[in-house]
Structure formats: structure tokens, C-alpha cells
Amino acid sequence: MHIVVLAKVVPDYEVPARDFELQQFRAHSRYTRMLGLYDENAIETGVQLKEKYNAKLSILSYGKEDDIPILRKAVAMGGDSLILVSGISDDPYVIASNLKMAIASLGEIDLVLAGQQSADMDRGVVPGILAQMLEYPFIPRIRKIEIMGEDWKVEQQHESGSRELAFSGKGVLSITSIPENVPRIPAVRAIFAAKKKPVEKLSGISGIAMNIDEISVEVPKMESICEFLPVTDMRETAKILLSRLREERYL
Amino acid sequence: MKTLIIETIDPKRIGELATAALALGAESDILAIGTGDIPGQFNKAFQTDEKVAVNLVPSIAQLIRDEGYELILLSATTVGSEIAGATAACVGAALISEVIAIGDDHTVIRPLYGGKAVGRYKITQFPVVLTIRRKYFEPAVLTGVTASIPLLSAEGPGIRLIADRPQQSEGVPLEDAAVIVSGGRGVGSLENFSLLKEMADCLGGAVGASRGAVDEGWASPTQQVGQTGSIVAPSVYVAVGISGASQHLAGIANAKCVVAINKDEEANIFNRARFGLVCDYKAIVPVLTEVLREER
DSSP: OEEEEEOOEEEOTTSOGGGOOEETTEEOTTSOEEEOHHHHHHHHHHHHHHHHHTOEEEEEEEEOGGGHHHHHHHHHHTOSEEEEEEOOOOOHHHHHHHHHHHHHTTOSOOEEEEESSOSSSOOOOHHHHHHHHHTOOEEEEEEEEEEETTEEEEEEEETTEEEEEEEOSOEEEEEOOOGGGOOOOOOHHHHHHHHHSOEEEEOOOOOOOOOEEEEEEEOOOOOOOOEEOOOSSHHHHHHHHHHHHHHTTOO | OOEEEEEESOHHHHHHHHHHHHHTTOOEEEEEESSSOEESOOSOEEEEOOSOGGGGHHHHHHHHHHHTOSEEEEESSHHHHHHHHHHHHHHTOEEEEEEOEEOSTTEEEEEEGGGTEEEEEEEOSSSEEEEEOTTSSOOOOOOSEEOEEEOOOOOOOOOEEEEEEEOOOOSSOGGGOSEEEEEOGGGOSTTTHHHHHHHHHHTTOEEEEOHHHHHTTSSOGGGBBSTTSBOOOOSEEEEESOOOOHHHHTTSTTOSEEEEEESOTTOGGGGTOSEEEESOHHHHHHHHHHHHHHHO
């Protein structure tokens, strides 16, 4: 069994809004870079599948060579190999085309896992586009994967609950976060071992981008209007708060 | 512009998409997923009872080609995700997800970086698929029903539904609640969420949670509020022990009044709050519940 996990290196998503700055319509380059929020859940899910089914786990990323040291965390978590397709496009079709090209170079694969959405563009559309390019089905928001006979059985989280789905053959799944796939902290030995693993570097292809004009990207102005209530007498505080909420017709 | 709304049979969701379509100057056809009457007046109303939306992608692609749709609108939901990317790639459409506003001349606005930035995009390629973030468009009032035309089915990937497990929620559904009391990692334990539930019950509201609290297993994923959970627009949102990560704030952007309770006066949630209480929530939440009970 061969599982490919897509991972994207993104600017620090924990930078508070008040400190956030843009540089040429993108997050300022001074921010630390890290693995995407949900990508780590996808990697953890992949590692658990590897452990359960003795699978091979490849980590695949589209991005810059500077991302390699950050991507090594995915290897330290349990990835067997790391493949980087060089490219800087933000277009989902271009990214998916590059990932498809890389996947084709990996030989036989069974599943492609991705995070629910990236932590920079916040789109969540690349896995669906990639699936169609690969002619695999795409199922989003997956929280559990297992083999059921000849099929995959997956559990999907949706807005009002969850459901179990089954399919045969290959597929692209986007992974949501649940307590069971909180990313593991790699052991120090694994971190050092990951540094020595070779990285397969592929040259990106140009692909065909969507015809959408990005007119502007701005940081919205956020003016704090918070009124701090006194907290010396909690009963009094509770009464003031409820009174204010009613005065201002929120309650 | 020939427009197709694709949505489950839910008047609010369909109404939000109808509003978005009108903002783009388009009257719409609809592909309704599910059984029952299709609410609203549409030029054409296609219908399918397929339970797994992924299986519809080839049929939808065929419909788009046959009818010549230029604009395809879906909600940014699980069903929307199942259909949008694959369908766009299938018909060679442009794709913009999580649209929160529509401007003049085919421009749309969507958030980036967890809502810390917003981008404005001009659509210059048709067909285009847009997913619309919930709660950002006032649902159009849908009157009457439209007679349905069965969707012609093309062979799909054959994903099978084994079991559906709707979350049994007591009281008001999160997305419809006028008051939400929501807890984060600062709540500290599963047991402590009962304090939030008691307060929410007194206010006729629902209990929500941050991603951190859901990851800890203190709340169910269906209670998650935020960019990748539920997008909510209550009148009052009480954030208890929630730091205010931008991904969480993206889910409460349309809350009318945020009350933040947090020990850390530097917590980002206070930047979004109308009222702030810098204290241990265990000191104030039970007292608020008590006062509310006394007022009954």
C-alpha cells in the first residue's frame, strides 16, 4: 500500500490579526514558516495508516526549496520519503497539475491525503481539482480511514453529524482534525534521521492557470470597541452585563 | 448570465445562494439535492435524491454543458466541497471558494490567512464555480415551489453510504441560535463544559467550541465554530476561555455582540469583543447562570 500525503508550508498562521502585515498581496516574508494546520492532521492520519497497514508513506509538496527544512518534520513524524515540486504559483489548477505530475512519477499509489484546507489561501479546492485530474473520487472532511474487505471505509464529518462511506480503488481524501489525529511530536532521534533523508526534487511545470484577476488583497481595519466591565463583585458584573446586553437590544 | 444553484433542500441555504445570484445580476435555475418540494420560484428546477454528492459530479458536469451554465453557485459546506473542485475541473471552470461578498462588475471578495486579509477578485472566465460562505448573505425569501425535473444521471464513482449519524443536539441548533456560549481550551475539561451548557440553557442558546476544545475531545466536531467549523451569526456570542485565533474569529464575523471572558487581558478575542471580562470564567459563568435563573 502506498499513501501520498500533500503538505504545504505556510506563513505562521498563529500571528495575531493585529500584527499581520502583507507584502505584495501575500503574508510578509518575515513570518516564520510552518506546515499547514490541517496538513499536520493529514500527515498524522497517514502515519497511523502506515503503522496499521504497513504502508509506504510519501510526503509531497509543491513550493520552494526553502521549504525543505520545514517539510522534514513530516518525515520525522513518520514519512518514508519527501518529494518537492518546485514552484511558486498560487493558482489551484497550476498547483494541482504539478501535484498530478509528481504523483504520476511515484508509480502505483492507493490514497492521496490532504489537509482540509491550506492555512494561507484557505481555499480547500486543490484536492478536488487534483482528484478530477487523476480521475479519482474526492471526499472531503474525512476523520477516519480503514480497510473493509476490498474497500476503503471512511468516516466523514459534516455540519450536522458524521457518516460512513465506502469506495473501492483509489481516492483523494481531505482530512479534518479530531482528537485522534492531533499531530504527534516527533522524537529527537527521528528529527535527526529526517535531516539525513534524501529529498526528491522535481522541476515544476507551468500548467494552465484560471483566468481570475486578483485585484487587491488587504488587511481589514480592526478597531477594538471592547468595553471592559469591572470584575470585583461578580454578581454585580453579571447584572451589569445582562443589563447592557438588553439596553443595546442584543438580548 | 445563465446560473445554476446547487444545494440540498434547505430554504435558508437556497435563499442565501439566491441572494448571491441576484448580487451577480443573475436569475437562477436550481439543482436541488434531496427529496421533497423545491422551495422558491426558479426558471428550471432539477432534482436528485442521490445521498452522496461526490457521485453527482459527472451528472452535474453534463448538466452544465447541456444547459450552458456560466455561473454555478454552491454553499461552502461539505456538500459544496464534494462537488465544487471536481466539477470545476471536469468542465474547465474557474473556481473561487468561500466568497463572503459580491461587488460590481463581477468582482467577489473572499478571506485569506484565516480572515486576517481579504482578497478582491474579478471573474473574467466563464463558466465559474463559486462557493458561498454561510451566513454572509441574507437569505432571500422563497415563496412557492418549483416543479422538479429529474437530473439525468451519468455514471459516478460509486461511493456508497453505509451509515448516517446525525448528531443529536439538545435544544437550539448552533447555526440558528440567537445566543451561543462557546468554550475554548481555557475551559480546561469536558466536565467544565457543563457550566457553559447551564448558562446557554438559561439564555435559550446553544453551546459552541473552538477547534482547540474539539481537538481536546471536550466538545463534538459539530459544535466547532470557526473557519472550518460552523459559521454562525448569533445576536450574542459568549467566548469563554477562547484566545481568539483568526480562524475562530472568521466563524463569528457576523455575530452582533461578542462577550469575551478570559484571564489573559492580552487575548486576541478582546479585539473582537463588545464587552470584555478579564477573569476566571469559573468565577463569573455560574453567577451569570444564577442571576438568569433568578430573573425567570
